[in-house]
Amino acid sequence: MRKTTITIKDIARQLGISKSTVSRALSGHSDINEETKKRVLELATRLEYQPNIIAVNLKQQRTNTIGVIIPETVNRFFAKAVGGIQHAANLAGFNVIICQSDESLVTEKKNLQALLASRVDGLLVSVSGETDHFDHFETVINKGMPIVFFDRVVESFAVSQVISNNYDISKEATQHLIKQGCRRIAIIAGPQHLSNSRNRFRGYLDALKEADIPLQERLILHSNFKLVRVGEFARYLATLKEKPDAVFAINDMAALEMMHIFKNMGLKIPDDIAIVGFNNEAICKYVDPPLSSIEHPADELGKMAAELLIGQITKGEAMAMRHCINSRLVIRGSSYRQTT
Amino acid sequence: MRKTTITIKDIARQLGISKSTVSRALSGHSDINEETKKRVLELATRLEYQPNIIAVNLKQQRTNTIGVIIPETVNRFFAKAVGGIQHAANLAGFNVIICQSDESLVTEKKNLQALLASRVDGLLVSVSGETDHFDHFETVINKGMPIVFFDRVVESFAVSQVISNNYDISKEATQHLIKQGCRRIAIIAGPQHLSNSRNRFRGYLDALKEADIPLQERLILHSNFKLVRVGEFARYLATLKEKPDAVFAINDMAALEMMHIFKNMGLKIPDDIAIVGFNNEAICKYVDPPLSSIEHPADELGKMAAELLIGQITKGEAMAMRHCINSRLVIRGSSYRQTT
DNA sequence: CTGAAAGCGCTTACAG
DNA sequence: CTGAAAGCGCTTACAG
Numbered sequence: 001m002r003k004t005t006i007t008i009k010d011i012a013r014q015l016g017i018s019k020s021t022v023s024r025a026l027s028g029h030s031d032i033n034e035e036t037k038k039r040v041l042e043l044a045t046r047l048e049y050q051p052n053i054i055a056v057n058l059k060q061q062r063t064n065t066i067g068v069i070i071p072e073t074v075n076r077f078f079a080k081a082v083g084g085i086q087h088a089a090n091l092a093g094f095n096v097i098i099c100q101s102d103e104s105l106v107t108e109k110k111n112l113q114a115l116l117a118s119r120v121d122g123l124l125v126s127v128s129g130e131t132d133h134f135d136h137f138e139t140v141i142n143k144g145m146p147i148v149f150f151d152r153v154v155e156s157f158a159v160s161q162v163i164s165n166n167y168d169i170s171k172e173a174t175q176h177l178i179k180q181g182c183r184r185i186a187i188i189a190g191p192q193h194l195s196n197s198r199n200r201f202r203g204y205l206d207a208l209k210e211a212d213i214p215l216q217e218r219l220i221l222h223s224n225f226k227l228v229r230v231g232e233f234a235r236y237l238a239t240l241k242e243k244p245d246a247v248f249a250i251n252d253m254a255a256l257e258m259m260h261i262f263k264n265m266g267l268k269i270p271d272d273i274a275i276v277g278f279n280n281e282a283i284c285k286y287v288d289p290p291l292s293s294i295e296h297p298a299d300e301l302g303k304m305a306a307e308l309l310i311g312q313i314t315k316g317e318a319m320a321m322r323h324c325i326n327s328r329l330v331i332r333g334s335s336y337r338q339t340t
Numbered sequence: 341m342r343k344t345t346i347t348i349k350d351i352a353r354q355l356g357i358s359k360s361t362v363s364r365a366l367s368g369h370s371d372i373n374e375e376t377k378k379r380v381l382e383l384a385t386r387l388e389y390q391p392n393i394i395a396v397n398l399k400q401q402r403t404n405t406i407g408v409i410i411p412e413t414v415n416r417f418f419a420k421a422v423g424g425i426q427h428a429a430n431l432a433g434f435n436v437i438i439c440q441s442d443e444s445l446v447t448e449k450k451n452l453q454a455l456l457a458s459r460v461d462g463l464l465v466s467v468s469g470e471t472d473h474f475d476h477f478e479t480v481i482n483k484g485m486p487i488v489f490f491d492r493v494v495e496s497f498a499v500s501q502v503i504s505n506n507y508d509i510s511k512e513a514t515q516h517l518i519k520q521g522c523r524r525i526a527i528i529a530g531p532q533h534l535s536n537s538r539n540r541f542r543g544y545l546d547a548l549k550e551a552d553i554p555l556q557e558r559l560i561l562h563s564n565f566k567l568v569r570v571g572e573f574a575r576y577l578a579t580l581k582e583k584p585d586a587v588f589a590i591n592d593m594a595a596l597e598m599m600h601i602f603k604n605m606g607l608k609i610p611d612d613i614a615i616v617g618f619n620n621e622a623i624c625k626y627v628d629p630p631l632s633s634i635e636h637p638a639d640e641l642g643k644m645a646a647e648l649l650i651g652q653i654t655k656g657e658a659m660a661m662r663h664c665i666n667s668r669l670v671i672r673g674s675s676y677r678q679t680t
Numbered sequence: 681c682t683g684a685a686a687g688c689g690c691t692t693a694c695a696g
Numbered sequence: 697c698t699g700a701a702a703g704c705g706c707t708t709a710c711a712g
Contacts, residue, residue, distance in 0.1 A: 345689095347688095347689055347690085348689070348690070349689075349690095359689090359690080359691095360691080360692080363689095363690065363691060363692085364691090364692090367691080369691090369692090391689085391690080392688085392689050392690070394688085394689080394690090395688070395689035395690040395691090396689080396690060396691080397690095398688090398689080398690075399689080399690050399691050399692090400690090400691080
């Protein structure tokens with residue numbers, strides 16, 4: 001393959017100087033004769049010299065690479081987050097390796113091992129939907145590996161975390177439904193071993209409590225992030241003699257699936273059942289009625305997480321920071337009753 | 341940070357043998373005393389020894405990493421392709437670095453430089469919508485870097501390529517519309533400097549020709565993959581005295597945007613205007629009427645491309661292979677006229 | 681301001 | 697079967 005890789009040795013030989021000097025000229029490091037520096041630089045560009053980053057890494061004991069573990073990129077939230085991460089990382093001269101856990105704990109552990117084996121300088125993690133214990137991360141943290149969690153965080157760890165205001169926004173969404181006259185609000189909640197799902201659920205509960213609306217267990221589905229049980233739940237809800245008059249769903253796909261099923265059953269959205277989703281995917285505005293949802297600044301989350309991590313890696317900032325970035329409720333036809 | 345990284349030297353010292361022997365035991369290489377091998381392996385696991393992959397890479401002059409350049413991960417097609425790539429790569433013990441060009445030529449060039457600087461062993465590329473010349477790739481190919489294009493390929497290059505049957509499937513989709521009674525079929529075509537867009541466009545043209553339907557220039561929009569001009573085009577079409585009776589769109593987002601606008605104008609889908617999209621995003625079935633679209637085996641494409649590349653890297657397979665994986669037309673309510 | 685030397689952690693011909 | 701040595705390409709104290 002690449003037959004003619006040229007190294008500092010080649011430059012040194014051609015210029016009749018030592019490779020130490022070449023190295024110093026190239027890195028612009030210590031005091032060095034302007035003249036020799038210029039000659040080195042000129043020859044380097046003429047030869048299209050590219051430093052061998054692997055050698056640099058070995059010497060430096062750093063890879064300038066951060067590892068990212070996310071559930072899946074087909075989830076638009078994480079696709080956007082990855083965008084933010086990459087921009088921030090590239091700006092700081094870091095590479096990014098992305099692994100997908102596919103919402104599986106086993107895969108998440110494998111990802112972690114793979115990234116450690118690749119000697120990444122730090123880790124950005126959003127936990128899988130299956131992850132109900134966290135010792136694999138604990139081990140890594142105890143070894144001193146810089147790590148920042150975002151969105152699906154592990155609140156108990158004393159490391160930096162970036163989240164959105166799950167509690168507040170869920171409360172706001174629920175209150176919005178209440179204001180539309182809804183009293184029997186079903187919820188598809190996320191796995192309760194994840195703190196962000198718990199916080200969202202709490203927001204829902206508190207909104208009900210403050211409005212003196214009794215909680216109805218049968219209107220609650222604790223789902224993972226897959227859609228498997230959503231259809232089943234929708235059909236179940238429709239059989240109740242006191243049907244729900246609203247659904248608040250953990251993600252847009254679940255919301256859309258429900259809306260689809262309800263519509264097929266002849267139920268009117270939002271008048272029979274109002275619906276609010278989560279993530280504000282591009283699709284929301286194309287369905288009929290358009291789906292209310294919660295807009296997350298996923299790219300901001302990713303960017304912030306990356307910046308925190310890089311600060312930790314390069315400047316050794318050890319303080320565990322918690323950042324919260326606000327989401328926003330986007331009200332559309334699926335939850336807005338003009339008749340009220 | 342990682343204070344106690346343990347190396348083969350440590351193992352060698354503790355066992356009173358040379359690090360050459362340790363290395364050989366670990367890699368299971370040449371003949372080696374079973375007994376010493378066992379002792380080395382045991383100590384290694386006890387010490388949680390992890391080989392320093394950077395050192396291995398430097399020695400081996402290989403990184404076991406492939407670089408990927410795609411337009412954007414928020415595009416579901418590429419998100420799926422990335423999934424296929426990663427599975428195939430991990431299976432073969434390769435790491436993957438993903439870069440997004442954001443449909444920009446400048447960014448694409450930057451990505452290429454970054455990946456070369458990272459010393460990836462090979463490249464997987466799907467070209468940006470803006471890319472109308474290809475010398476940046478040519479340079480890299482001439483240097484002997486293994487490279488495989490997929491989906492948005494550069495047909496003129498003598499390197500391996502993986503595509504779907506763009507021509508056939510576009511022809512089929514157009515013929516389907518014709519069969520529905522459509523005669524004025526508008527098309528949102530992709531950038532014509534990309535061969536896959538050209539092939540799709542050819543499929544459309546040939547279907548019309550074979551059905552003796554005259555081509556109408558004003559029904560054609562050559563767009564890039566962004567949505568900017570789609571709304572404008574939709575409103576323009578609606579002003580024509582002879583409105584189109586069908587639209588074939590380059591991607592689902594464009595199709596949905598059009599459908600949305602037409603519906604707001606009071607046009608009936610599919611009876612006034614039938615619509616077919618491209619990519620078969622999850623949303624297609626949730627809109628009203630459900631959107632006909634073309635299902636791509638994006639993960640298959642990615643997997644195949646990765647396998648070809650890895651074969652080239654590890655076995656030096658130099659033959660330029662062309663693979664074609666068939667897409668599938670999914671007919672839904674947006675293009676199926678029950679009255680015909 | 682520059683060079684010789686050591687070293688990052690590993691692998692692998694070359695002897696024995 | 698094992699060890700000493702060289703080397704992958706770079707950086708950086710240490711002298712001078």
